[in-house]
Amino acid sequence: RQKGRKYPPGPKPLPIVGNLFDQPKLEPWKVYQEWSRQYDSDIIYFRLLSTHVIVLNSIQVAKDLLEKRALVYSGRPFSVMIHELTGWDRNLALMDYGDEWRSHRRMFHQQFTPKVIPEYHPASQRGISRFLNLLHESPDNFPRHIRFMTGAMILRLMYGVEAQPSDDRNIALSEKAVDVLSDMANAGAYLVDMVPILKYLPAWFPGAVFKRQASEWKPIVDEMFFRPFRELKAAVDNGHPRPCIASKMLARFPQDAYNEDIETVIINTTGSAYAAAVDTTVTTLNVFFLLMLQYPEAQRQAQKELDTLLSQGRLPTVNDRASLPYTTALVREVFRWHPALPLGVMHKTTADDVYEGMYIPADTLVIANSWAILHDERRYHNPFVFDPARYLTTSGNLNPDVPDPIEIFGFGRRICPGRYFALDTIWLAIANVLAAFTIEKPLDEAGNVIEPSGEFVSSLFSPPKPFKASIKPRFSEAVDLIRSPVSEFTDD
Numbered sequence: 001r002q003k004g005r006k007y008p009p010g011p012k013p014l015p016i017v018g019n020l021f022d023q024p025k026l027e028p029w030k031v032y033q034e035w036s037r038q039y040d041s042d043i044i045y046f047r048l049l050s051t052h053v054i055v056l057n058s059i060q061v062a063k064d065l066l067e068k069r070a071l072v073y074s075g076r077p078f079s080v081m082i083h084e085l086t087g088w089d090r091n092l093a094l095m096d097y098g099d100e101w102r103s104h105r106r107m108f109h110q111q112f113t114p115k116v117i118p119e120y121h122p123a124s125q126r127g128i129s130r131f132l133n134l135l136h137e138s139p140d141n142f143p144r145h146i147r148f149m150t151g152a153m154i155l156r157l158m159y160g161v162e163a164q165p166s167d168d169r170n171i172a173l174s175e176k177a178v179d180v181l182s183d184m185a186n187a188g189a190y191l192v193d194m195v196p197i198l199k200y201l202p203a204w205f206p207g208a209v210f211k212r213q214a215s216e217w218k219p220i221v222d223e224m225f226f227r228p229f230r231e232l233k234a235a236v237d238n239g240h241p242r243p244c245i246a247s248k249m250l251a252r253f254p255q256d257a258y259n260e261d262i263e264t265v266i267i268n269t270t271g272s273a274y275a276a277a278v279d280t281t282v283t284t285l286n287v288f289f290l291l292m293l294q295y296p297e298a299q300r301q302a303q304k305e306l307d308t309l310l311s312q313g314r315l316p317t318v319n320d321r322a323s324l325p326y327t328t329a330l331v332r333e334v335f336r337w338h339p340a341l342p343l344g345v346m347h348k349t350t351a352d353d354v355y356e357g358m359y360i361p362a363d364t365l366v367i368a369n370s371w372a373i374l375h376d377e378r379r380y381h382n383p384f385v386f387d388p389a390r391y392l393t394t395s396g397n398l399n400p401d402v403p404d405p406i407e408i409f410g411f412g413r414r415i416c417p418g419r420y421f422a423l424d425t426i427w428l429a430i431a432n433v434l435a436a437f438t439i440e441k442p443l444d445e446a447g448n449v450i451e452p453s454g455e456f457v458s459s460l461f462s463p464p465k466p467f468k469a470s471i472k473p474r475f476s477e478a479v480d481l482i483r484s485p486v487s488e489f490t491d492d
């Protein structure tokens with residue numbers, strides 16, 4: 001503690017360990033919100049050993065710090081396992097603030113601006129059409145189909161490859177690499193992050209498990225970044241460029257301007273997409289299926305709106321969005337009710353700061369509690385109720401006075417650059433599923449309703465715990481709609 005300087009309020013720390021033992025194991029986003037009330041402050045502070053942490057529990061403090069003071073609040077924490085031992089330092093989302101991050105972010109952003117996104121609609125539409133067919137063929141496997149649809153869509157978008165529903169080698173590789181990341185994201189799982197000097201131990205040293213694990217994982221992570229890019233590059237060099245983002249990035253650089261640094265940025269940005277896009281989108285769509293079991297009236301209301309517009313004669317496209325305000329409101333409420341990343345992705349301060357008299361040192365970890373911001377009574381009436389109508393005026397249009405829950409995408413300079421793509425794809429997937437299927441609680445063999453637990457996983461991503469659902473075509477012609485090829489959309 002610097003003399004005369006006061007940290008934001010928070011639970012009392014113990015000597016040396018700080019608040020290590022105060023850390024909630026379950027749904028920390030709820031506990032942090034409760035601490036805010038207890039200490040009467042939108043910003044709370046605690047210490048984990050020697051690491052300072054602040055949690056921002058209101059939109060006001062999140063904007064004041066992460067947006068208005070972005071220069072200081074846009075770093076990312078460093079992890080020896082992630083950044084030095086397993087090769088995940090290539091991931092744009094995990095890079096610290098600085099020139100390297102800036103060049104990667106620019107390359108990524110250029111391919112995901114609102115102006116460019118409509119180019120990707122045909123591929124999304126086709127991916128969703130495939131998804132509807134899989135849902136029809138084996139509805140009980142809906143979680144697997146959601147994951148396949150999302151992964152396949154991203155691989156197609158980035159590298160122009162068509163993934164197969166089973167045993168696809170690119171999907172399998174990306175999934176393995178992402179598993180490595182989520183294992184490491186379990187904060188504190190690796191001693192080496194607390195005591196970085198351990199990384200110099202040889203792998204055979206007793207207890208150096210992390211080093212052995214890292215040496216097994218690194219080749220998988222490297223291959224995920226390199227293999228699909230190298231295959232695409234070879235196709236481009238042989239005069240067969242596939243339509244995809246990697247081809248577009250390569251085409252920006254004439255041969256004399258292309259060099260190793262540029263290639264690294266392209267490999268890293270294209271390879272960053274799978275980890276950033278898949279778990280976020282998959283979690284959101286699983287939350288949607290769960291909520292449709294729990295709120296059948298909202299489901300019926302959206303289906304009534306879809307039927308009025310489409311007369312059960314076709315499936316919705318992105319162009320229908322403006323005519324489907326209730327469906328759009330339902331998607332917003334899914335995002336708000338349980339954000340995929342309830343605590344966002346940690347930022348880190350890069351310099352000392354003082355906010356309203358409170359001292360926030362350099363290298364403080366900064367958690368924006370999106371869940372608390374989206375369940376703040378000051379912004380949303382009855383925030384714990386799932387109510388899509390909250391976004392609508394009495395005449396049924398979207399009400400600009402009710403905040404769109406975009407905080408699920410983070411803040412400031414690190415805000416999710418894939419958000420426009422995610423918003424369109426998730427809207428399209430939900431609108432298509434609702435137009436074609438009824439989602440209900442299933443019955444067991446004795447005819448009793450199987451209730452979902454309604455519980456969520458407490459980790460970086462927070463999907464619902466596994467649940468069963470009955471998913472059936474809503475009307476007999478729905479089967480023809482599901483099976484019909486997406487003829488009006490083609491990008492070949």
Ligand code: HEM
Pocket residue numbers: 092093094095105108272273276277278280281284340341344345346347408409410411412413414415416417418419421422426
């Ligand atoms: C429901 C879907 C999604 C959610 C909820 C989501 C949420 C987030 C959040 C909370 C962050 C961190 C923001 C911050 O640090 O303040 C982030 C970063 C990021 N997201 Fe997304 N995301 C989604 C989909 C996607 C998709 C589809 C893509 C790519 C196509 C993507 C690419 C990225 C990238 C590259 C970053 C790192 C940005 C940086 O660190 O500068 N995301 N996302």
